[in-house]
Amino acid sequence: MVKKKIVVVIGTRPDTIKMAPIILELKKHEDCFDVVTIATAQHRQMLDQVLEVFRITPSFDLDIMAPRQTLASITAKIIAGLDEIFITEKPDMVLVQGDTTTTCIGSLAAFYNKIPVGHIEAGLRTSDKANPFPEEINRRITGCITDLHFAPTQTAKMALLKENVDPKTIFVTGNTVIDALDYTVNQHHSFSEPVLNSIAERGGKIILVTMHRRENWGQPMIGACNAIKRLANKYPLIDFIFPVHLNPIVRDVVFPILSDLPNVTLIEPVDYLDFVNLMSKSYLILTDSGGVQEEGPRFGIPVLVLRSVTERPDAVDYGTAKLVGLDEEKIFSTAVQLIDHKIEYERMANATNPYGDGLSAQRTIKILKNFFGFSDEVVEEFIPQ
Ligand code: UD1
Numbered sequence: 426m427v428k429k430k431i432v433v434v435i436g437t438r439p440d441t442i443k444m445a446p447i448i449l450e451l452k453k454h455e456d457c458f459d460v461v462t463i464a465t466a467q468h469r470q471m472l473d474q475v476l477e478v479f480r481i482t483p484s485f486d487l488d489i490m491a492p493r494q495t496l497a498s499i500t501a502k503i504i505a506g507l508d509e510i511f512i513t514e515k516p517d518m519v520l521v522q523g524d525t526t527t528t529c530i531g532s533l534a535a536f537y538n539k540i541p542v543g544h545i546e547a548g549l550r551t552s553d554k555a556n557p558f559p560e561e562i563n564r565r566i567t568g569c570i571t572d573l574h575f576a577p578t579q580t581a582k583m584a585l586l587k588e589n590v591d592p593k594t595i596f597v598t599g600n601t602v603i604d605a606l607d608y609t610v611n612q613h614h615s616f617s618e619p620v621l622n623s624i625a626e627r628g629g630k631i632i633l634v635t636m637h638r639r640e641n642w643g644q645p646m647i648g649a650c651n652a653i654k655r656l657a658n659k660y661p662l663i664d665f666i667f668p669v670h671l672n673p674i675v676r677d678v679v680f681p682i683l684s685d686l687p688n689v690t691l692i693e694p695v696d697y698l699d700f701v702n703l704m705s706k707s708y709l710i711l712t713d714s715g716g717v718q719e720e721g722p723r724f725g726i727p728v729l730v731l732r733s734v735t736e737r738p739d740a741v742d743y744g745t746a747k748l749v750g751l752d753e754e755k756i757f758s759t760a761v762q763l764i765d766h767k768i769e770y771e772r773m774a775n776a777t778n779p780y781g782d783g784l785s786a787q788r789t790i791k792i793l794k795n796f797f798g799f800s801d802e803v804v805e806e807f808i809p810q
């Protein structure tokens with residue numbers, strides 16, 4: 426049979442981490458697929474960190490990132506850049522991942538060129554168009570266009586069915602974020618960031634923090650940082666490590682509140698290897714990140730989710746995460762309760778990881794092979810164990 430050309434579109438740190446296992450798995454099936462990777466480079470440094478870890482060299486790089494870019498400006502650059510490449514490359518399918526502007530506009534550019542779309546991590550919904558902003562709408566637009574929906578969980582599948590998506594086009598694969606973790610965790614990891622090695626050597630408790638979401642900019646993020654400051658003062662023997670996102674809007678809030686505390690370490694975004702290994706050594710995670718709240722449960726690390734709603738209810742339902750919102754007092758008191766009460770902490774730490782078993786990319790590629798008629802293998806859905 427003639428090989429099919431699969432174009433994989435990536436652009437930011439999270440979509441690239443989660444797409445990396447798909448790219449690597451596709452490359453194992455070169456008898457069936459030609460793989461073309463397009464990086465929009467909506468992120469630059471944070472994208473390059475991921476590409477380096479997974480040793481992926483994009484076939485095309487639109488290099489669009491600008492400091493303090495707007496949603497409209499990146500939308501315009503991405504659609505023009507992708508359109509040009511799609512016209513010349515003529516892919517048989519475009520794969521996009523998640524909920525970024527790269528994802529949404531990647532699917533739109535494919536639609537304009539009448540190319541089928543596969544959406545990795547399909548079906549995450551909050552039903553609140555302002556939360557997460559603009560990701561909820563990015564997901565809904567991508568979902569309308571998508572031909573093959575790779576849903577990470579049954580919850581995501583149900584959300585798609587509620588929108589009358591054809592059940593024959595939905596496949597529960599688990600989340601490739603867990604596949605990506607399995608490439609990278611190493612018991613004997615030496616951090617490339619020296620300060621992390623000295624903190625790890627001390628062997629004390631680590632609380633890992635990340636924050637960047639647009640809907641949390643301003644007052645909500647200030648409240649969360651104030652809660653972290655109070656926690657750091659209350660627990661001087663705990664190390665708080667916060668790799669601060671490169672967005673200047675985030676940095677303008679975080680540094681003034683947290684930079685002068687002896688047990689708070691503010692560092693630049695660390696590469697994925699360092700981050701994952703840091704996460705595995707952490708005691709507790711406070712985050713508004715999507716990916717991090719999926720990864721924490723894989724290591725049995727309780728996660729406090731700094732959001733008012735979540736499109737990832739599974740972790741909360743399984744008991745590995747708590748949705749604490751952005752209220753300073755609520756964040757502070759929930760963290761204190763976990764730190765001071767072993768039973769509650771252990772309950773969260775021992776809950777089942779609902780997100781994947783490390784085989785999501787394999788399932789996805791089998792489904793693609795079936796779609797294009799290379800095989801007709803029955804692919805079992807992912808079920809959390
Ligand atoms: C984007 C995604 C968000 C995702 C997040 C992951 C959209 C709309 N948002 O948000 O869903 O959760 O990435 O981190 O797609 N910057 C750099 N270097 C980098 C990356 C960012 O300097 O490597 C700075 C730049 O000033 C840039 C700004 O951060 O203009 C914002 O980047 P952008 O991709 O627009 O938004 P994020 O908040 O990163």
Ligand code: UDP
Pocket residue numbers: 438439442635637668693694695696697698700701713714715716717720
């Ligand atoms: N991550 C990383 N370095 C960091 C912080 C996070 O490699 O300093 C990874 C993390 O393991 C996760 C992903 O980045 O896989 C999450 O990205 P982010 O929080 O930026 O985006 P979101 O998942 O919220 O869209």
